[in-house]
Amino acid sequence: MKKVSLVIFVSCIFVSCALSFTAIAVAQENKFAAILGGGTISGGVQIDAQVYQKDTAIGAQDVDEKFRTNSFANIQYINGGFSAGMRIEAYIPQMLGYDARYSAKKAGIANYFARYGNDFVDVTAGTFYEQFGSGLILRSYQDWNLGMDNSILGARAVVTPYSGITLKGIVGTERYFWEYKGMVRGGDMELSLNDMITPMQDMNTRITLGGSFVSKYQKSEDVYRVDTSGNVNVLNLPANVASFATRLNIESGGFTFSGEYARKVNDPSAENSWTYNPGQALLFNVGYSMKGFGILLSAKSIDNMGYRLDRNELGQFGMINYMPALTRQHVYTLPSLYPYATQPNGEVGFQIDAQWKTGKKGPSFHLNASYTGGLKKTITDDLTYKATPFGLDSNIYFVDINFDVSHKFNKNWKATLMYMYEIFNQEISGTHYGEGKTINAHIVVGEVTYSFLKKHALRLEAQYMHTRGGEGEWLMGTLEYTFAPKWFFSLSDQFNFKNPSREKPLHYYYATVAFVHDATRIALSYGRVRQGVVCAGGVCRELPASNGLMLTLTTNF
Amino acid sequence: MRQILIISISLLIFTACDIIPENEREKPSENLPTWKGQYVLLEDFTGVRCVNCPAAAEQIEVLKGVFGDKLIVVGLHPQTSAFNRPIGNPDSNGNNRDLSNAQAEEFREFFGIESLPKGIIMQKKELLEKDQFYSEVIQHYARNAIALLDVSANLTDSTVTITNSITFTDNYDGQGNTNLSLIIVEDSILVTQLTPDGVVQNYRQDHVFRKMATPIWGNQIAGSKIAKNSTFNYGGSATIAGEWKRNYLGVVAILFDNGTKEVIQAAYTHIIHK
Structure with missing residues (x-):
């Protein structure tokens, strides 16, 4: 009897304690919720880091600080019509190709705001x-x-x-x-x-x-x-x-x-x-x-803007x-090799973009053509000139004519075939890829995706570029394996040959492994990156040649 | 209410806008200020594949015409291959047309130069475009020099012997030690250059940085505080490469504050070939 009473007594103590702790936890949560006032906190973090190694074959220089990283963290609080947030950035030091002025301060609060609406x-x-x-x-x-x-x-x-x-x-x-x-x-x-x-x-x-x-x-x-x-x-x-x-x-x-x-x-x-x-x-x-x-016709004339x-x-x-640059943003590598950067002093551009699909299960077609040329100016004196909107001069800045067809054959097989012709004026863009003022390029891209076992996919991509001027010819192959939703593997090689500035052909090999868990993605890459430019919407950044291991981590909450 | 809004917006638009009449756009500059002994150093970061660099070089030549030998120029060709990989075929003499070198690359990294052309004046960490050169040069040109720097150089066989004498004409209080660096430069190098008109053969490059005759940031000759009338003598030597043209070589001497790297005084002499 005494043992039963003791058990009952101890059990009561445990239950009381559990209830008490629960009450405390609920109170804390309520206090926290009271502080937040029912609002929410969200944000994200991105870390890009690279270890650089010297590679004289591709022009990747030796750098004193071999480990470089660009990172940011965003946090935002929203409660009804009120929101506030900040972003912290760190460049320790900045990755190559990013302006060295970011490393003047290793880390700090880049942005901060309070808003009510x-x-x-x-x-x-x-x-x-x-x-x-x-x-x-x-x-x-x-x-x-x-x-x-x-x-x-x-x-x-x-x-x-x-x-x-x-x-x-x-x-x-x-x-x-x-x-x-x-x-x-x-x-x-x-x-x-x-x-x-x-x-x-x-x-x-x-x-x-x-x-x-x-x-x-x-x-x-x-x-x-x-x-x-x-x-x-x-x-x-x-x-x-x-x-x-x-x-x-x-x-x-x-x-x-x-x-x-x-x-x-x-x-x-x-x-x-x-x-x-x-x-x-x-x-x-x-x-x-x-x-x-769908069809879209665009035209622009820029004069000293x-x-x-x-x-x-x-x-x-x-x-x-x-x-804006009236040019197509390509997703494949070789078509993106020579991107166009907008010329604020003067340019005239036109673009036509048409897409159509033949029936519900038929192939999709995409035709895109853009032309950008110089704005004709007549100098009147040292400090002024005359120009007419849409008055083209004889300088061709950029031409891109491309056509692609995509088709899903069945639930397993999908393919895309693309052809592109490009004229890229190096003198205007201030770039120096190989020889010649102008690069003329013909590019062919083929892509096949095979999906199997519900979550698996294999993608094979082959690209070829033939140029007059520039860096000779390019051949590129990519093999990707995706095991949805978590794993991604990729192997690629850009092969440059018949380059008049180089005695030997060159391989730019690159391998990537990525892992995704909920809103977090981690990617590890290793290989060579060709010297070039990265552009988005006509705004460009120079990318130096590099070789090494690269890590990218992104997460949102 | 509507009228107030219209007037306010109109006022806002028109007061936020300066339109300069045609006859007020520019006026002749005043005569050059009196020179008080300060030589001005301009380091021009350039490259054979840099399309816009010839325009900067032209601007420098115009400034040399204005300031004469008071403006000392060094042309640095960093090793960034995008700007300095030699163009075309070797010349008939098989000479090395690669003007880039690792020391110029070190300077490029130090000043954080990511695109060319860029100018650095008096080693101040301020990257300048060609249109900004004049404003900056004239400011330094007008300063009172606080040091006199004499340099002479002789070449025998492949060895350059350099002598310097430095006299401080006023008290000096710097942030770091006082250093002296020596640079060998060469004029009249004919290269293949990318220009807005295309590839140009036999383009003349002047005052090209060849090598340091001292470590990159020179040698210390004094501390940070120097009394008026102090004098220093410094000697140095360097070996020149076989393909450099002996009659076109010179030495640029740079006296600077090693804390800030900013130039106190500069001097140039032609190397006398014996």
Whole structure:
């Protein structure tokens, strides 16, 4: 009897303790939830790291610091209309091909903000990203692969006073590596006529009008220009440079039209050789789509539209705006070997893109052709010139004509075949791949994927490039094995031969293993990387030749 | 309310914009300031495959016309193969046209130069485009020199013998020790160069960095604090390579603060070939 009582007593103690601990845990959780107020925390981490080894055959130099890493961590708290967050970045030191100015500070808080929004207003204090229209006068964005981040530190407000009317205002200073430089301010208004005008609300045709202005400020300075006679002159530079843009979008049934015009007042800079010409840009897109078919025609004319925080800056940094490259972003390696970078001083471009499918189970076809050439300019004096929008000169900057067909034969077999013809002007892009001012290339790509046993897939890819000018010929083979959802293996080799600058042919072998678990991906790669450029949307970063082990880890929570 | 909004927006637009009338865009610069003994060092990072580098070289030649021998130029060809792998076939003499070297590459890495052309003036860690050269050169040109630097060099067989004398004309207080480095340069090297007009044979490269006659960051000759009227003498020597043209060689002497690497004084002399 006594033993039973003891057991009951001890059990009661255990149960009481368990209940107490549970109560404490629930209380803590409630306290934590109370602190968070029911909000959520999310974020992500990415770590890119590489160990570099010397490889004279491909021009990979020996570096003192052989282990280099670029990393970031994002964290964001959202609770109803309120959000706040930050991003920490670390370059210890920066990986090769990324600007060394990132390593001036090994690690730090790159971005931080607090934001509140409701149906009427949305305000942000801290760092933010913004784009007006197509970005022709303002685009602030981040691209980790390009090493590009021109976030704005300041204040942003978006007001929706009436249905269909959106007003935006921004003021701040732009990120320049670990500093903030210059001053930029602007506003945008977008009118959705169908939401504003009652009779138009039920119309199939939707019309949107927009207008924006941006102004930058940089203190005027003495810039000396030495003319060809050796006379030294001082330029009178504008401290405030404004730009304006207007846009129209129309959607009706399967048809779409978008047009944008942008203008910038005099903005003498190192990029435009200190011209006092205003800048202007025109961008048009006309498209039609229906089930099984889509076509898009695009045209642009860019004249002196480089718009930067610092009039002395060149390269990819310090840009306030963005000019799209009307070229296809290729996913295969050899078609991406010679990508086009937008020329803000002047270019005219056209693109046609058409896709169609023959029946539900038939093959898919894709035809794309783009042409970019120089803008014709007539010099009037040392500081000005005349140019007409869409006035082409005889210089071909870039041509890309490509056609591909894809077909899923059955649940196991899928294949793609592609042909591409490219003309790449090295003189304009400032690159130096082998010999010749222009590279003409014919490229063929074939890809076959075999899926089996429900989660397994084998993909074989073969590419061939024949060039006139440039680096000779390329042959590339890739074999990939995927064991979904967790494992991925890849082996590839880019073989360069008949290169007039090299005595012997060269192999660029590369192997990758990747593991995925929920929202985390870890990839380990080893091999040679060819010297080249990495581009996205016409903005490019140089990539030096390298050889070594590379690790990439990404996770989101 | 509507009128206030329209006026506010109009004011905002028009006050945020400077349009310079045609007759106010530029004016002749004042005469060069009086030279007070300061030589200006310009290090031009360049390459035979750098399409835009000839434009920077032209700008430098114009500046040499303006500043004369007060502007001392060194052309560095880093080893980044993208910019400096020799173009075309060897010349008929079979001479080495590869102007790049590992020491120039060290300087490129130190200054964090990722694209060419770039200029460094007085070894200040500020990367300059060609249009910025003049503004920076004239600022240093107008400074009072606090040291006089004399250099002479003689070549016998393959050995260059260099002598330097340094006199501080004022008290000096630097951040680091005071060092002297010596660079052998060569003029009139004909190479194949990539230009905006295409590949040009027999393009002339001047003041090309050949080698250091001292370690990369020189040798210490004094501490960080130097009294007025202090004098120092320093001698050095170097061996020159067979293919260098003996009558076109020179020595650039650089006196600098080893803490900041910034130049105190520079000097150039032609190497006398005996």
